[in-house]
Each structure stands twice: as C-alpha cells, then as structure tokens.
Amino acid sequence: MKIAQICPRYSPDIGGVETHVKEISERLVKAGHDVEVITTDPSGKLEKRDTINGVKVIRFRSFAPGNAYYFAPQIYFYLKKHNFDVIHAHSYHALPALFAALGKRERKLVFTPHYHRSGHTAFRNLLHKPYRLFGKVIFSRSDSVICVSEYEKRLVEADFRVEGKTVKIPNGINLKEFEHLRNSQKGKGVEKKKGKEKTLLYVGRLEEYKGVQYIIQSLPELKDFRLQVVGNGPYEEELRNMAKNLGVDERVEWLKNLSREELLECYADADIFLMLSSHEAYGITVAEALAAGIPCVVAKGSALEEFVDGENCAGIENPVTVEKVIDSLQKIEIFKREPVSGILKGIMDWNEVSARIEKEYIRQSNKTNHKLFN
Structure with a gap:
C-alpha cells in the first residue's frame, strides 16, 4: 500500500x-x-x-x-x-x-x-x-x-x-524502553528523602499554554526541589527571565536536542513529572513518565485528565495557580511508596x-x- x-x-x-x-x-x-x-x-x-x-x-x-x-x-x-x-x-x-x-x-x-x-x-x-x-x-x-x-x-x-x-x-510509547526505569524507581524515594534535592521534570514544547511558568513560579516556596526543563519553543526566553527574576535560575536546568538515551536518563533521575498544559489531545510525555514509574501531576480540563487515578497521577483543577501547584507537590505522598501494578493501564x-x-x-x-x- x-x-x-x-x-x-x-x-x-x-x-x-x-x-x-x-x-x-x-x-x-x-x-x-x-x-x-x-x-x-x-x-x-x-x-x-x-x-x-x-x-x-x-x-x-x-x-x-x-x-x-x-x-x-x-x-x-x-x-x-x-x-x-x-x-x-x-x-x-x-x-x-x-x-x-x-x-x-x-x-x-x-x-x-x-x-x-x-x-x-x-x-x-x-x-x-x-x-x-x-x-x-x-x-x-x-x-x-x-x-x-x-x-x-x-x-x-x-x-x-x-x-x-x-x-x-x-497515541503510544515504546514500552520496552521503560521496563528497567520502572525497576530503578523502586525505593528511590526513600533515598532521595535523606536531604537530597528532589527533581521536577517537564518535557515538551515551551509555549505559554503548556504551563511551565507555574512550576517556575512555585520554586521559591519549594526549597527542596530543582527543575529540569527539556524542550524548546517561543516561550523559552520569557521563562528564563522569569526564573532569573525570581532568583531560582540556579535550580532550573534547560535541556534541548537530547538523544533518546539522554531523555531516558532524565526520566530515570526525576522524582515528579509535571504537565500543566491547558490544551492536550493526549499527552505522550505523561504516558512515558508513568511508564518510567514516575508519579505525575497534570492539569485537569483536557485529555490529560484521563491519566488521573489518585495513585500514580494527581490532577490540578483549572484554572491552574501557583498555590495549587505548591499544595499538590507538598501533599502528594510519593517518596515512600513503590509504583503500583496498575500504572500502565490504558497506555499502549x-x-x-x-x-x-x-x-x-x-x-x-x-x-x-x-x-x-x-
């Protein structure tokens, strides 16, 4: 054909x-x-x-x-x-x-x-x-x-x-890529809790509707967290200036043009994945993060809401605010549990x-x- x-x-x-x-x-x-x-x-x-x-x-x-x-x-x-x-x-x-x-x-x-x-x-x-x-x-x-x-x-x-x-x-993901990452996540939260900074991860285009600004604006109140941003786009310069003006630029790492292996390493090192986008028809990077065994926080109101299960993925009600992001990250109990068996439900x-x-x-x-x- x-x-x-x-x-x-x-x-x-x-x-x-x-x-x-x-x-x-x-x-x-x-x-x-x-x-x-x-x-x-x-x-x-x-x-x-x-x-x-x-x-x-x-x-x-x-x-x-x-x-x-x-x-x-x-x-x-x-x-x-x-x-x-x-x-x-x-x-x-x-x-x-x-x-x-x-x-x-x-x-x-x-x-x-x-x-x-x-x-x-x-x-x-x-x-x-x-x-x-x-x-x-x-x-x-x-x-x-x-x-x-x-x-x-x-x-x-x-x-x-x-x-x-x-x-x-x-949409789908390459499930085999993430088998060893799920295993490596087991027990990692306990190790990270002993004083080491916890890593927040975002992967995607840098556009205003993706909501990365809410994560950056939350960092002044989240002293134990650092952020990795993987991607590029027209909103990047404004996001960088925002991080600098808030005094958190040293806790934000900007990555782009990564190889597949380098991206998988980012998933492996992350403690929480965030996708606060207001418009999504699916959410491939959320599916990848869940397949890697990483708990996720997403914005409700789009297809991202279909990932919310109360165990592996938490949802933030729209409109997203800095206060809601901080509250969600402070309340989510992820550092003392292992990923549950149902984490791949619905991911193809x-x-x-x-x-x-x-x-x-x-x-x-x-x-x-x-x-x-x-």
Whole structure:
C-alpha cells in the first residue's frame, strides 16, 4: 500500500504530532508499506528530500507566523500529481491537513486531528472561529477520523458532523524502553528523602499554554526541589527571565536536542513529572513518565485528565495557580511508596497503535474495492 502522511513538521523537529507520525510511519515501512511523509520546513534549513529509517520525507517551505498554521499550498499540488492509496493527514490546527483534503481526489483520506478546540494564544483563539470553516472542509472530506483520546473524540463529535466516522486509537510509547526505569524507581524515594534535592521534570514544547511558568513560579516556596526543563519553543526566553527574576535560575536546568538515551536518563533521575498544559489531545510525555514509574501531576480540563487515578497521577483543577501547584507537590505522598501494578493501564505500545491504524487503512481501502465490484 502506498501511504502519504501529511503533517506540519517532522523529524528532526520534535513535538506530539511529530512523534506520532514518526512512530507509525517507521512501523508501517517495516510492515512492507511504501510511506512518504509530506511536511513543511519554515526555516528552509532542512533537506528538501530525505529518507529517515526507510521513510521518504519531502519538505516544502512554509509560512508559519508564530510557529502556527504552516501555510504550504505546494502540498496540494504535489498530491494532485502523485498517486497514493491512502492519505493520512495530521493536525486540525495547521493548514497542511486542509491542503491534503483539497488534494484528496478519489483517494481515501484518514484524518487524525489532535484537536483541542481552542487556540494556544489569544490571537490564535480569535482566529479559531473563521478557521473552523476550513476545519469543516477537512472533516467533511475525511473518510475516517482517528481520535487519540475519549476527550478529543467528544470534542470532535460535538463540534463537527462526523457521525459514523470516528474511531479511537490512542497515541503510544515504546514500552520496552521503560521496563528497567520502572525497576530503578523502586525505593528511590526513600533515598532521595535523606536531604537530597528532589527533581521536577517537564518535557515538551515551551509555549505559554503548556504551563511551565507555574512550576517556575512555585520554586521559591519549594526549597527542596530543582527543575529540569527539556524542550524548546517561543516561550523559552520569557521563562528564563522569569526564573532569573525570581532568583531560582540556579535550580532550573534547560535541556534541548537530547538523544533518546539522554531523555531516558532524565526520566530515570526525576522524582515528579509535571504537565500543566491547558490544551492536550493526549499527552505522550505523561504516558512515558508513568511508564518510567514516575508519579505525575497534570492539569485537569483536557485529555490529560484521563491519566488521573489518585495513585500514580494527581490532577490540578483549572484554572491552574501557583498555590495549587505548591499544595499538590507538598501533599502528594510519593517518596515512600513503590509504583503500583496498575500504572500502565490504558497506555499502549506504538506497535499496537501502528497495527490498529494499518487495519483502519485496509478497512477504508476495502470500502473502495467493494464499490468498484458492486
């Protein structure tokens, strides 16, 4: 099967959508499919054509003000000229999916929206109402809509006419990577309690809606904690200045462009993982932290709430405040217990995710064949 994956950005860029597309694409190639990722590069610095772990990648220059929308109409013209059995578009919140829908022709279009209804900034939120007209085009032309959480599925079904199109297939993680990390967490809390600083960890894009500022603003009251921030993004400079002005910059470590092995070391060293984002369709890094045996604190009100179980993952009610973060971290009893056996409940391996998506491609292709012979 010849498959086109359409996404705003791709490896070496990082992020939830980027990870999702990379993980399924490489597994689909191993399963014998011809996979081409059609994406954009606002910087113009990456290779226009590349092959990464068997996945063919083509990048078009895009206009992306504020790292948003990724306007690249070249995607439409490329799809019109090339044949694919299935086109799989990703991310409602960027224009490549629209160009995929417009260039669909008679091919099957699968859409994974990673949808969370509102914009990440006041300006983007203002644009969301007129942008919804484009969104309706994408959903109407899609043959299948894959949602990565129940939260996202409810939003999509409430906001768009997608009756009979939606299917839930969560994001995944590489479960084997975390087996030894879960074992290494056992008893670690007792050792850390003997006077050593405890490590808070955040992994993800540095944008205001991700809520990293609340963690930094909490540090003056959390004398026994230090923070590791892994990621980059447009909010980084403001966060660094905030840490400096609060006098906690020496307790904040900024890390980026880490290898996979280095990121796993960060998980291994962490005592608590925090994700206080106001908009998430899933939360891959939360799933990874839980798989590593690290207790998590997340903001409620998005798909992150689905991880909250009162044992391994605590939830903070919206709106998130510094006081709520401090209270949650001071109350959570994590340093004297071992991870419980149910920690991986609901967390799926990428192999299973890819296999389910492949079945959805086949199901859609069989519908086409059925029409041809009836």
